Amino acid sequence: MKTNKVTKFLFRRQVIGLAEMYLFLFAAFLILPFLFSAISGSLDDYSLSQQMQGSWVTAAFGVYMFAISTLSYENFKFLIQNGISRPTFFNAQIVVNGLLILIGNTFNLVYQYLVLMPLVHARNTNIFMSSYSGYIHNSILDFIANFIFSGLLLVVGALFGMVIGNFLTLFSKFVQRIILIATPVIGYITLMYTASRVILDRNFQMTWVANFAKFILGYRATGSYDPFPMIVAMVVIAVVMLLITRYLFSKKQLKRE
Amino acid sequence: MSVLEVNHISKSFGSKHVLSDINLTFEDNKIYGLLGRNGAGKSTLLSIMTNRNFADNGEVKIDSEDVSDNDSKLGLMYLMSEVNLYADGWKLTQIMKDSESLYGGFDHQLADHLIQEFGLDVNQKFGKLSTGYNSIFKLILALCLPVRFVLLDEPVLGLDANHRELFYSELIQSYSDNPRTFIISTHLIEEVANIISDVIVLDQGRVILNQPVEDVLAKTHSVVGPQKDVEQYTKGLNVIGHDMMGTIRANYVYGDLDDRILPDTVQLSNFDLQKLFIFLTNQYEGSGKNENK
Numbered sequence: 001m002k003t004n005k006v007t008k009f010l011f012r013r014q015v016i017g018l019a020e021m022y023l024f025l026f027a028a029f030l031i032l033p034f035l036f037s038a039i040s041g042s043l044d045d046y047s048l049s050q051q052m053q054g055s056w057v058t059a060a061f062g063v064y065m066f067a068i069s070t071l072s073y074e075n076f077k078f079l080i081q082n083g084i085s086r087p088t089f090f091n092a093q094i095v096v097n098g099l100l101i102l103i104g105n106t107f108n109l110v111y112q113y114l115v116l117m118p119l120v121h122a123r124n125t126n127i128f129m130s131s132y133s134g135y136i137h138n139s140i141l142d143f144i145a146n147f148i149f150s151g152l153l154l155v156v157g158a159l160f161g162m163v164i165g166n167f168l169t170l171f172s173k174f175v176q177r178i179i180l181i182a183t184p185v186i187g188y189i190t191l192m193y194t195a196s197r198v199i200l201d202r203n204f205q206m207t208w209v210a211n212f213a214k215f216i217l218g219y220r221a222t223g224s225y226d227p228f229p230m231i232v233a234m235v236v237i238a239v240v241m242l243l244i245t246r247y248l249f250s251k252k253q254l255k256r257e
Numbered sequence: 258m259s260v261l262e263v264n265h266i267s268k269s270f271g272s273k274h275v276l277s278d279i280n281l282t283f284e285d286n287k288i289y290g291l292l293g294r295n296g297a298g299k300s301t302l303l304s305i306m307t308n309r310n311f312a313d314n315g316e317v318k319i320d321s322e323d324v325s326d327n328d329s330k331l332g333l334m335y336l337m338s339e340v341n342l343y344a345d346g347w348k349l350t351q352i353m354k355d356s357e358s359l360y361g362g363f364d365h366q367l368a369d370h371l372i373q374e375f376g377l378d379v380n381q382k383f384g385k386l387s388t389g390y391n392s393i394f395k396l397i398l399a400l401c402l403p404v405r406f407v408l409l410d411e412p413v414l415g416l417d418a419n420h421r422e423l424f425y426s427e428l429i430q431s432y433s434d435n436p437r438t439f440i441i442s443t444h445l446i447e448e449v450a451n452i453i454s455d456v457i458v459l460d461q462g463r464v465i466l467n468q469p470v471e472d473v474l475a476k477t478h479s480v481v482g483p484q485k486d487v488e489q490y491t492k493g494l495n496v497i498g499h500d501m502m503g504t505i506r507a508n509y510v511y512g513d514l515d516d517r518i519l520p521d522t523v524q525l526s527n528f529d530l531q532k533l534f535i536f537l538t539n540q541y542e543g544s545g546k547n548e549n550k
Contacts, residue, residue, distance in 0.1 A: 009358065078343060078344070079359070080342070083328065083334060083360065084328060085308070085327060085328045087326055250326075254304060254342075
């Protein structure tokens with residue numbers, strides 16, 4: 001009962017945010033260049049189709065989903081003020097993210113098939129099309145696989161954002177800053193150390209990493225990449241991150257600010 | 258009939274014990290005053306009761322059911338506190354609509370009346386409110402939402418004397434029209450003394466007093482007279498504080514008096530809740546703690 005109410009509340013807020021983002025992007029990428037061209041007297045150089053060829057329209061949704069997924073504390077504050085429990089918030093947020101991904105993914109693919117592909121005359125306008133589309137030879141099945149693959153990418157991205165955001169909300173702002181500064185530094189040092197070991201140490205070749213990556217990506221020595229290992233890997237990653245997110249939601253509490 | 262129980266609640270922040278084994282029962286349709294000095298643990302207790310924060314130990318129950326992550330029980334409480342849980346950019350009208358939706362009701366008639374009485378412009382954003390109107394807005398929500406337990410943490414923060422007076426009179430009217438349980442945490446003891454039916458005093462994370470106000474006041478005795486006579490009369494009684502005015506001494510006793518005879522030179526009367534609170538929580542040198550030195 002309360003999950004429906006919370007879902008409506010969160011969906012309304014986040015779909016408004018999505019609309020605002022698209023309005024801002026259309027203004028920034030389509031209207032502003034037009035205005036600049038008009039002011040500078042180079043209107044002949046302005047091309048609407050050229051402006052729409054960039055991948056910003058489809059990329060924007062992924063960025064938006066990741067960003068809003070990291071931000072949950074403001075909603076938590078409002079909901080706990082209104083007697084809403086953490087599990088209800090979690091369930092509603094998952095439903096809302098699912099609905100938004102359904103809408104955004106549909107919009108992205110429709111935009112790709114109906115706008116981008118006719119404009120660019122290309123068939124590789126996203127990761128699936130550039131890596132996996134040759135595997136399935138039926139165009140309808142290929143579209144369905146593309147839809148599932150793109151949707152799962154968005155799901156994994158959103159859940160990754162939820163894990164990061166909800167993990168950080170467990171800490172004070174000071175500790176958050178330390179984590180945000182220390183993580184890239186430690187990551188960079190680890191990467192550099194690993195890379196140097198791989199180059200300098202013959203016994204430390206980590207071929208299993210490359211083999212595992214090839215397996216996950218569905219790499220085949222001949223022919224097209226197989227999308228299904230990647231789809232299965234994304235489903236497994238999504239389930240693991242969903243469980244981590246649920247745990248992090250259960251630990252949410254008001255911070256002493 | 259709903260009962261809110263706090264059972265064995267303890268909470269520490271680092272090495273500091275904020276609450277130690279708190280046990281309280283809040284009965285239906287009463288107005289409780291939750292008093293305590295700064296840092297006594299009042300806000301932490303209210304925050305734990307509404308499941309905003311976790312206790313280290315213990316549980317909070319409504320009608321024998323744990324409130325932790327329990328929508329149906331959490332929906333019976335509203336905690337108005339100085340902590341702002343509404344986003345600055347949200348409009349007041351939208352906050353009211355969303356709160357109504359989540360709580361499943363809202364007394365629009367009372368809200369309109371209060372908005373008019375307090376002169377609140379509900380078409381502005383939450384972040385634009387002054388400290389006083391910020392409190393007023395949250396008080397309106399607290400009084401208009403359909404909850405059984407209204408928890409008010411420093412409800413009159415930033416309110417001028419006129420608005421404070423108006424709030425107390427509207428609170429009594431609202432309670433009279435729709436009896437429910439209020440828990441008011443405040444430092445302005447004199448202002449709530451005539452409103453509350455029960456008083457709970459927290460001191461250093463422990464409950465040191467939890468009784469009906471009437472019973473508490475009946476046990477307060479101010480013994481005034483010549484120093485020698487007063488000391489003689491109060492010997493063996495629970496003297497929690499004293500005042501000296503030249504040769505005249507006032508001993509403040511908390512507890513029942515026995516059948517001892519009152520000397521003609523000594524006057525006996527009750528003292529107020531604020532004075533009792535100050536003595537019990539060791540506010541200044543005439544306090545109970547110093548009496549034992």
